[in-house]
Amino acid sequence: MDGRFNTDESYRFPYAVRNSDAAILRFPFPFPEDSYMYSMNVEPHVPAGPVASLHHAFDIDEHYVSECREKARILAEDPERCLVLPHMRQAEWDFVELAMDSLSRDYPDLFALDRDGDRWRWTNRPLEITQDFVFGNAGTLPCGPFEYMARQMQGDFTLQDQRDGDLWMDGGMVTSQADWSLKFDLGMSFGQWHAPVPKAPQMGIFDRALRFLLMLRHGHPVRRLNWTMTINPRLDTSPENFTIWGGDRGSVTADNVADKVHLRVELQSLFRLPRSNAILFSVRCYLLPVGAIARVPKWRSRLHRVLRDLDPALVAYKGLDRYLPQTVAFLSRLDDGAVLSPGIQPDTAILIAVDDLVPR
Amino acid sequence: MLNASSLLPVGPLRFDEGGRRHLFVRQAPQLSVPSGPVPTAMTTWTVGGDSRVLPDPSEHEQFFRSAAHLLDRLAWRLATERVGLRLYAAGDDTFLSAVALTGDAAGMTGEEMYLAPPVQGGRRVICIHCSTMHDDVADEGLSCAGCGAVLSVRSHYSRRIGAYMGVAESAPPVGTEETGR
Amino acid sequence: MMMPRSTGYPAVIADVAPVTPTLRRFDIRATAQPFPPVSAGSHGVFAFGDAVRTWKNPYSIVARSDDGSMLRIIVRLAQGSRGGSAFLHGQGRPGLEITVLGIANLFPVVRKARRHILLSAGVGITPFLSYMDAMDGMGLAYCLHHYCRPEERQAFHALLADRDPGRVVLHDDPDTGRLSEILAAEPVSSRLSMCGPDGFMNWVGAVARDVGFSPGKIHSERFSAPEGGAAFRVDLARSGLSVSVGPEDTLLDALEAAGIEAPCLCRGGACGACRVAVLSGVPDHRDHVLAEAERAAGDCILTCVSRARTATLTLDL
Known part of the structure; x- marks a missing residue:
């Protein structure tokens, strides 16, 4: 993060999202191997990893200002994208503290937090916000504490209450989701909100994941990468607005596939919140067109192999069927069949120039 | 194994011996009571579909004018109910959804509420x-x-x-x- | 990013005060970074000792100061335990170094429930001291019934003097009829939480089920004080090491002393985090986590409290 933001981007029609070379190289490419199957793939969320987007508690990148503006617009269109049940009030404050502490520590040039007992001053320079408030007193903020902070962060956040040996999605702000609805899933248990995922239940993944998360410790956050694909650089692929974006899935041709088809990666990080014993799910969405992925030789070959061999049930669940053939065809011409290194790191510091992306 | 389903849990109704008082609510008189020995502290609430009906609190079976009438009284009853109640419900999907919501709102858990398979497919x-x-x-x-x-x-x-x-x-x-x- | 704190929070005992003849309160002051915020019902694992040995014992956290400088615990002088609590009662004076290795919550408040009935006996009151603070803050309705011996009544009365008298009831007579009346009068939404000796919790649980509490609304936390036993040896299949466990050592302590990074969290047989696969030998299960079938299968062990029925065990470590 160099402190400069792409402030004029649009995540809806007419689309206008740019990715600098640096942004491409820090993309959390989700495939460490040439094939993919749903798995837990959880690792400690420590400030290290093969790409720079993994190096902070909450990643801020060049799209920050534009994404926050898009989030505000979605919330204005549909306030039910932010819902928090009343018993989660303490978890809201936990979130405020974690977010403000982390951002001001990781990006001191952008954010500042001054604490004097419970009298706090929050400064957000990119969004030009200065706020004095009393920690724990919701009346001193312009809106609920969770909403206040989540509006100033990229990505989605949900708050999970832990009770009766389960996790319950009892709050969240969800504006950049892969086809699930907060207002619909609010109040559901871990098994209930995962019900639509195919195959994973039979594999026992959710059992193990839930047992693991119930033991998650404060100060020891974990992360995993999840992925799907999206047509156009659209953050809000919600069921609520499926009528607006769903038709785009039929618009992919051999001519526009490189710009239209995006790999959508969720950096999911999970934090135990200390006052409430709740768990924060942070779901940060990264969108990169396959044309940009093609500028990294390792990534384009690996993406080709993963998509070519993907389980049909996952193709259907992720809704890829209408444009997967065009995408695989585009990538297959760029895959020389070379053996690729394990892991997600790009194995290069220099991108192939766009003009050199000629089919082999 | 974790039940990765979000659907309402339904199944044949059977009296829960762990309960001390039992309330069976049904959308129609022909819906059968839970199986097993009928507990002494057992009340049945039935939708009568008749605007002239008055529920008689002294009877083991009380009739209500409509499902909405019954659900309204159910919320009142649960607000003052003490520990030990088990709730059973039979009816269509809409009725069962409403009973579950009313029970949830009163602080009952899935262990205290039993729903019969919905009577219509809708x-x-x-x-x-x-x-x-x-x-x-x-x-x-x-x-x-x-x-x-x-x-x-x-x-x-x-x-x-x-x-x-x-x-x-x-x-x-x-x-x-x-x-x- | 918060880093894993493998070394924990260094601290010293700042103040000691008797609560009853067998209970002592310790205020513990952080000497490096402040203690993190703590949710009601949490326990810490506290490491302390002398030149001869170190104990790592779990205790409920009664309170944390707002600035994070101080934690409060109450420790019972346990007869016949492996001696950590006895050490604190004997040697736990201001200035004694004590490290908070980790904090976790195996007994969280069910925040969604509006009404709570809390039942405790003896030192089992400790988690409920934090519960009541949290419930006051959240506006939840609750009532605590605490059971003690007649001669302790005055001491617990003093401990609870600041609390709302309408929400706290002391009992020095475990009267089943009276408990049954109390529990039967609870509203349908009520959650029951209990903490105390096994006999007490078995009694409360039975009365609660008898008045119709569903099992999922009865909450408890059971810690085992690790007790000694015959010495045994563990062979570690992955590392090829052999480790001897003395009569007074725990298996977990012995593994750690041998430099093995064994998983653990509560150190009291309550959480299951230290579960390790057993490849041969017969475990002597002493935890509160494993199901009957898992005990009978004998293919895993919780290293923090359990021991061996055979002279050796082979573990997947």
Whole structure:
């Protein structure tokens, strides 16, 4: 993060999202191997990893200002994208503290937090916000504490209450989701909100994941990468607005596939919140067109192999069927069949120039 | 193993011996009471479908004018109820959804509420695009009465909303953002 | 990013005060970074000792100061335990170094429930001291019934003097009829939480089920004080090491002393985090986590409290 933001981007029609070379190289490419199957793939969320987007508690990148503006617009269109049940009030404050502490520590040039007992001053320079408030007193903020902070962060956040040996999605702000609805899933248990995922239940993944998360410790956050694909650089692929974006899935041709088809990666990080014993799910969405992925030789070959061999049930669940053939065809011409290194790191510091992306 | 399902848990009704008082609510008189030995502290509430009915608190079976009438009284009853109650319900999907919501709101858990399989196949569906509710949806799809979207019904149920999710995903509109509408 | 704190929070005992003849309160002051916020019902694992040996014992956290400088615990002088609590009662004076290795919550408040009935006996009151603070803050309705011996009544009365007298009831007579009346009068939404000796919790649980509490609304936390036993040896299949476990050592302590990074969290047989696969030998299960079938299968062990029925065990470590 160099402190400069792409402030004029649009995540809806007419689309206008740019990715600098640096942004491409820090993309959390989700495939460490040439094939993919749903798995837990959880690792400690420590400030290290093969790409720079993994190096902070909450990643801020060049799209920050534009994404926050898009989030505000979605919330204005549909306030039910932010819902928090009343018993989660303490978890809201936990979130405020974690977010403000982390951002001001990781990006001191952008954010500042001054604490004097419970009298706090929050400064957000990119969004030009200065706020004095009393920690724990919701009346001193312009809106609920969770909403206040989540509006100033990229990505989605949900708050999970832990009770009766389960996790319950009892709050969240969800504006950049892969086809699930907060207002619909609010109040559901871990098994209930995962019900639509195919195959994973039979594999026992959710059992193990839930047992693991119930033991998650404060100060020891974990992360995993999840992925799907999206047509156009659209953050809000919600069921609520499926009528607006769903038709785009039929618009992919051999001519526009490189710009239209995006790999959508969720950096999911999970934090135990200390006052409430709740768990924060942070779901940060990264969108990169396959044309940009093609500028990294390792990534384009690996993406080709993963998509070519993907389980049909996952193709259907992720809704890829209408444009997967065009995408695989585009990538297959760029895959020389070379053996690729394990892991997600790009194995290069220099991108192939766009003009050199000629089919082999 | 974890039950990765969001659907209302339903099954044949049987009296729970762990309960000390038992309340069976049903949408119609012909719906049968839970199986097993009938406990002494057992009351049946039945929808009578008659505006002249008055529930008689001294009777083991009380009749209510409508499902809405019964559900209203159920909320009042649960607000003053003490520990040890078990609630059983039989009726259609809409009725069961409403009973579950009322029990949840009163602080009862799944261990204290038992729902019979719905008597009709129809499901309650919310249009995720405009929040219009549709009762007794028999098919996998419908046209939303509110916004006109052609909805398919996902096998995903929200207990808080009391409905399945209907999404216009089988036939997305031909026009997209780019082609204009 | 918060880093794993493998070394924990260094601290010293700042103040000691008797609560009853067998209970002592310790205020513990952080000497490096402040203690993190703590949710009601949490326990810490506290490491302390002398030149001869170190104990790592779990205790409920009664309170944390707002600035994070101080934690409060109450420790019972346990007869016949492996001696950590006895050490604190004997040697736990201001200035004694004590490290908070980790904090976790196996007994969280069910925040969604509006009404709570809390039942404790003896030192089992400790988690409920934090519960009541949290419930006051959240506006939840609750009532605590605390059971003690007649001669302790005055001491517990003093401990609870600041609390709302309408929400706290002391009992020095475990009267089943009276408990049954109390529990039966609870509203349908009520959650029951209990903490105390096994006999007490078995009694409360039975009365609660008898008045119709569903099992999922009865909450408890059971810690085992690790007790000694015959010495045994463990062979570690992955590392090829052999480790001897003395009569007074725990298996977990012995593994750690041998430099093995064994998983653990509560150190009291309550959480299951230290579960390790047993490849041969017969475990002597002493935890509160494993199901009957898992005990009978004998293919895993919780290293923090359990021991061996055979002279050796082979573990997948």
